[in-house]
Amino acid sequence: MRAYRLQDLGSPSALRRQEEDPPQPGHGQALVKVHARSINFRDLLIQQQRYAVPARPSVVPLSDGAGEVVEVGPGVTGLRVGDRVTACYFPKWQAGSLEMPMALDQFGCTRDGMLADYVVAEAAALVPAPEHLSFEQACTLPCAALTAWSALTGGRPIAPGQTVLTIGTGGVALFAVQFAKLFGARVVALTSGAHKAARLRTLGADEVIDRQLHPQWASEVRRLTHGAGVDHVVETGAIDSLPQSLAACAANAEVALVAALGQGSLDASALRGLVTIRxxxxxxxxxxxxxxxxxxxxxxEPVIDRAFAFDEAHLAYQHFAEQRHVGKVVIADR
Incomplete structure (x- = not known):
């Protein structure tokens, strides 16, 4: 089978393609023919040796993929050959709270991921793909979509009419816009550039702020909310944008902190209004x-910026790293 592996982590040429035998499913496992996979920011961090969890040497990268079951091992129930599936980001986290052993088991990091023709996974780690979605669309769900869903549902419930602030046009931010509208929320979206602003409006964003025009965008958020501020923030902009996110919050608002990768510092005076950070x-x-x-x-339906062929994996990584995408970057089985 075709497979990419990460060699010499930290090098721009770490992604190496090779031919190898397909893996074989063991007890309780299934073999999945991967038809599409998507890139997340954590995949760049893993390649650059900046991710919180050390990667296994020569690991097959990417956590997110969608495909069909082609073989099941002994003891597998609930899965059949031909089932269309995606894989859970944390294969062992079934419910409840995330515990350390679960967190240390991740596709594309501590176990082989989706940038290959085939992957083996426990049946409990595989979830049916929505029937109305293509493989290219379904492969965007395990990390970005679920992160956005958890950001909006894992804390205080969103009441219809409340206001949600999203930041950027990456996968998590766009899914957050779509989910927030499903819950009946008003969405204020932050981005840069007219093209991205227009795309956010087509997804249902009620207000879009161009941070190039409004560098101190928290003030603009407050103006658009008649001084009240927002009730929920899906904070994907890193620690650098967190002070302004907090300044944009209403009293008793909740900030779902998805990423904290910047080099900025947070002044304790920014924590006003009894804001909850989760x-x-x-x-x-x-x-x-x-x-x-x-x-x-x-x-x-997920927003896909561009789909690359399997042989174009290096180009897909480069396109993602340039951060000009709107939506998900996909590597398809073409």
Whole structure:
């Protein structure tokens, strides 16, 4: 089979393609023919040796993929050959709280991921792909979509009419816009550039702020909310944008902190209004299944920026790293 592996982590040429034998499913496992996979920011961090969890040497990268079951091992129930599936980001996190042993088991980091023709996974780690989605669309769900879902559902419930602030046009931010509208929320979206602003409006964002025109955008958020501020923030902009996110919050608001990768510092005076900051770590299988039901019921479709062929994996990584994408970057089985 075709497979890419990460060699010499930290090098721009770490991604190496090779031919190897397909893996074989063991007890309780299934073999999946991967038809599409998507890139997340954590995949760049792993390649650059900046991720919190050390990668296994020569690991097959990427956590997110969608495909079909082609073989099941002994003891597998609930899965059949031909089933269309995606894999959970944390294969062992079924429900409840995330514990350290679960966090240390991740596709594309501590175990082989999706940038290959085939992957082996425990049956409990595989979730049916929504029937109305293609493989290219379904492969965007395990990390970005579930992170956005957990950011909006894992803390205080969103009441219809409340206001949600999203930051940027990456996968998590765009899914957050779509999910927030499903819950009846008003969305204020932050971005840069007219093209990205227009795309956010087509997804349902009620207000879009161009941070190039409004560098101190927290003031603009407050103006658009008549001084009240927002009730929920999906903070994908790193620690650098967190002070302004907090300044944009209403009293008793909640900030779901998806990433904290910047070099800025946070002044304690920014913590006004009894704001709750909650760290989000993707989500469990149970959360994934709840999200699956919502996506299926509303026939929600992920936003794909561009799909590359398998042989163009290096170009896909480069395109993602340039941060000009709007939506998900996909590597398809073409």
């Amino acid at each position: 760290r989000v770590f993707v989500g469990s299988r149970a959360a994934y299944e709840a999200m699956h039901r919502a996506i299926t019921q509303h026939r929600l």
